[in-house]
Amino acid sequence: MRKIYVLTVVVLIALTAQGQKKIEGQNLSISSGKGALSSGILFNANFKRGNDLLNFTLGERDIYLTYMKKIGKFYTGPSIEFYHNVPTMGLITSLPIINKKKFSLSLMNWFGISAGIPGEKADFNNFQLLFFYQSAEIAYQRISLNGAILWYEKKWGKLFEFKYKQPLIENFGCFMSAGYNFYGDGDYLFKIGLNYTL
Numbered sequence: 001m002r003k004i005y006v007l008t009v010v011v012l013i014a015l016t017a018q019g020q021k022k023i024e025g026q027n028l029s030i031s032s033g034k035g036a037l038s039s040g041i042l043f044n045a046n047f048k049r050g051n052d053l054l055n056f057t058l059g060e061r062d063i064y065l066t067y068m069k070k071i072g073k074f075y076t077g078p079s080i081e082f083y084h085n086v087p088t089m090g091l092i093t094s095l096p097i098i099n100k101k102k103f104s105l106s107l108m109n110w111f112g113i114s115a116g117i118p119g120e121k122a123d124f125n126n127f128q129l130l131f132f133y134q135s136a137e138i139a140y141q142r143i144s145l146n147g148a149i150l151w152y153e154k155k156w157g158k159l160f161e162f163k164y165k166q167p168l169i170e171n172f173g174c175f176m177s178a179g180y181n182f183y184g185d186g187d188y189l190f191k192i193g194l195n196y197t198l
Contacts, residue, residue, distance in 0.1 A: 021050040024198075031193025035177060036148060036161050037133065042193075052077075053094075066092050079110070084118035088130055104139045142166065150183055157183025171197040 026046040035042075040060035047054040051070040057063065064081030076093040090112030098105040114130040116123035135148035142165045150157045161179030168174060172194065179189040 021052075023047050023049045023054065027195055027197045029175075029193050029195040031175075031191050033177075033191030033193075034187070034189050035191045036135070036146060036159055036179070036181070036189065038191075064088075068092060068094060079112065081112065083114065083130070086114050086116050086118045086120070086122050088112045088114040090130075102141050104137075106137050108135045108137070109133070146179075152183065155184065157181065159183065159189070161189055165195070173197070 024047060026048050028046075029044045030042070031038075031044075032041050033039075038057075038059050042060075043058045045056045047056075053066075053068040053070075053075055055066045055068075057065075062081055062083040064079055064083075066077060066079040068075035068077040074093060074095040076091065079088075079090045079092050081088040081090070090110060092110040093108065095107045096104065097107065111132045112130050113127050116126050117128075118130070130152070132151040133148060135146055137144055137146045139145075144163045146161045146163065148159050150159060159179060159181040161177050163175060163177040165173055165175045173196075174192070174194050176193075177189065177191045181187045181189055
């Protein structure tokens with residue numbers, strides 16, 4: 001399984017490096033709080049390469065990179081991550097169903113396997129399904145609602161999250177999200193952050 005993980009990293013690098021298409025920055029953000037897939041301080045950077053999408057995320061508990069290639073109307077590609085010091089790899093797919101100027105509806109599916117148990121020593125002989133995340137997001141102008149189901153540590157859970165974006169000056173904006181995660185014992189979600197459009 002170690003070879004599969006190394007191969008995934010090599011493929012991800014090759015996809016990024018192939019051809020002459022230039023990688024262009026889209027936006028940067030920094031946030032703090034608890035969200036659907038993050039907790040604590042989070043730095044996020046989004047890029048575009050032709051029609052393809054790249055994302056780099058650095059958090060208190062993890063760091064990951066995704067590369068989604070446009071195939072028809074949807075985007076899909078690999079993800080590599082270090083989560084609680086354990087390497088993971090996965091597949092992420094995004095499907096924009098409606099994408100108007102003021103209104104959008106999209107679906108996302110993401111699953112990942114890990115080399116061992118998070119928080120323990122990496123074990124490339126013990127790859128296991130770590131998570132499965134399926135979400136639907138509906139957005140109108142600056143407001144969006146995200147509903148999702150999550151499988152993590154052999155348990156299912158549901159969550160929802162409202163998000164509001166507010167433009168500030170020039171390319172800067174701020175955002176705030178709030179919701180509830182029904183996974184496990186349940187927990188309230190709240191996050192606030194700043195966004196910069198490149």
